[in-house]
Amino acid sequence: METSEFRLRARALVDSPALTYRQRVQALAGLAEEALDPPRVSEECAAALASGLVNDLAEGNAPYRPRYLLPDYATALAHGSEFLGLEVPHDLYEAVAFLLSMYSQVPSITGYPVYIGDIDRLLEPYAVGVDDETLLKLMRLMWVTIDRSLPDAFTHANLGPDDSRVGRTILALERELLQTVPNLTLRVDVERTPDDLVLDAVRTVFACGKPHFVNHAMMTADLGDDYGVVSCYNSLKVGGGSHTLVRLNLAESVRRSEGGLDDWLQTVLPHHVELTAELMSARITSLVEQARFFDHSWLAEEGLVHLDRMSAMFGIFGLAEAVNELVARSGSVGRYGTDAAATALGWHVVERISELVAATPLPHCEGNGGHAFLHSQSGIDSDLGVTAGTRIPIGEEPPLLEHLLAVAPNHRFFASGVSDIVHFDETAQRNPRAVVDVIRGAMSSGMRDVTFNLDSNDFIRITGYLVRKSDLAKLAATGAARHGSDVLAAGSVANSRVTDRVVKRVISCESTPRPAG
């Protein structure tokens, strides 16, 4: 970047009437990073990035914090923090204040923490002996403070799999406050989580689109007991996280092959996986060895994150278009999601990629045995004509049962998350038990992540994060938004027909040319 361009763009940000003070500071930091050279890669890799075959979600030229960090809040509460100058909390008031203080010092790609902990497990011990009214008041203050001080819908809290007073209080508050922040996940263990808790969560979905549901048994099998769901649908190890998320555009990959299925699977795809991994490797090395994040982060110093629990996320998207093109080349007409053979080909492709990624070593990824976690990346606001992750294209989704059975076999390959958003009309609201049945059935059938969108409330799930339709209308009218994620959502709505989804289920793209996802 020329100095003159830098100066012009910096001036535009400083003078921007649409940005809050903090948004200006963040944008200026992004601009400064852009002025540096990106991590060095081969010419072919750089070309793949420039052309969109490989995409780094514009994480920035000079990685200086991991994309997703999952601090071990339980250890912090148990030992206090020298960096924060906080003693071990002894009651619920001190514990809430401790966590709120800590959140302000947890980095991620968005500038805000993408993970604020397993709130029920963290706070339930402090809630013993606290009366219901006090608990509700304190949790309401905490929840309002999180929304106002961390105005980013990628900030994510976890609940479950067990029932708790704190968990129930938070679900009630979600229905009352109708905030987009924090994003929320309920872990569901079909053997262990009571139906009544899932039902309470389903009623909360009707009010505000949250929580997202994850299959606890699958998660613990892949990630161990200490995992968290962060940002959109990204599941990672607590005390670790993901250095980076780089994604491979499968539709584009197929377009670049000239042969048939075998040629693509055996020759072209492995090469494109290599190019993606090359970029990941360069970014990880830059973060860990040049910016040396783990050498001077207070979180690492106090044992709240560990380099050996870190990994990286290898994302894929555009499976539907890739499969449809391969099927067409073979002279058939079936489409991914509705034709059995095409759908099965999709499963086969995912399995093949999973094998390739598992065989590709990456530096500083001891959190997953020296490899990346595979991730079905749910899109960004600038994606056009290519379907998010491994979803079925918007408007082509079969009826609910067929939809679930078509996508479920993919889920076991995506330890770090996959989303197939199911969109309901208000029939569901008269029979919430039916939604509980669908969740349990989906999980018994091997689905890892289950997310709902409901047509009749003010909330819309863009990729994995939420925005309010009323906030989008305000953004359109005034050009300004308090939540940074609203700005990204506006791009998704404009570019990917998010609001035109077929009633029944929703697709979209995870967002952002900038942070998160």
Next chain:
Amino acid sequence: MSQPRALLADVVPFSWVDGPGNRFAVFFQGCNLDCLACHNPHTMPQLTGRAREVTVDELVADVRRVAPFLSGVTVSGGEATLQASFVAAFFQTLHDDPATAALTRYVDSNGCADAATWDMLLPVTDGVMLDLKALDCETHLALTHHSNAPVLMSLHHLAAAGKLAEVRLLIVPGYNDGEDALRDTGDYLAEHAPGVPVRIIGFRPHGVRAAARDIPEPTTEDREHYAEWVASAVGAELVSIV
């Protein structure tokens, strides 16, 4: 030995409007009423080229495939009790099969079945959702071309057996929407089916035959009035509106 066969109008693997939770709904072909307001008139005739024949094993296999997603199975129609021996065999097999044993088994009926039919079904049935088109016999005749005597007998029989899961009142403006009639219906249900939930369903012209297309659709406010009149005796907690 040849298996019993049934004639089906349709099967819906996921239904959210045919009883509690997510249900596998089986719509039998053929009905013994002739309701003006029927929204599935093609299911009325006993014989039609559109229906398909199935065996118990075929139908159970379809249920097994989706059983993890279900609260239960509901047989509806048409009128399922017209093919009661098939329903009994179907429910017995669901009960005996470990993969489907946990599912609840419901019958959605117009009530035109005799005591012997119910006695065959009830041992393998968890609940019956019964339509009561009108408490007044003349009104019932006008709406269905049949007397409601068998329906009321079914109601008594099912309530006494503890298997009456729900009573459904389809309100057709100009026919059975009068305040006095609905208050009487509420009194009757409070006495003869105490504690049983009542669902108020407003007429919708969608799918009905030409003769019923000009009947107005009740407004939300109308439905609330219907519910209030019925609830005065039954109790508001038992009355819901669709």
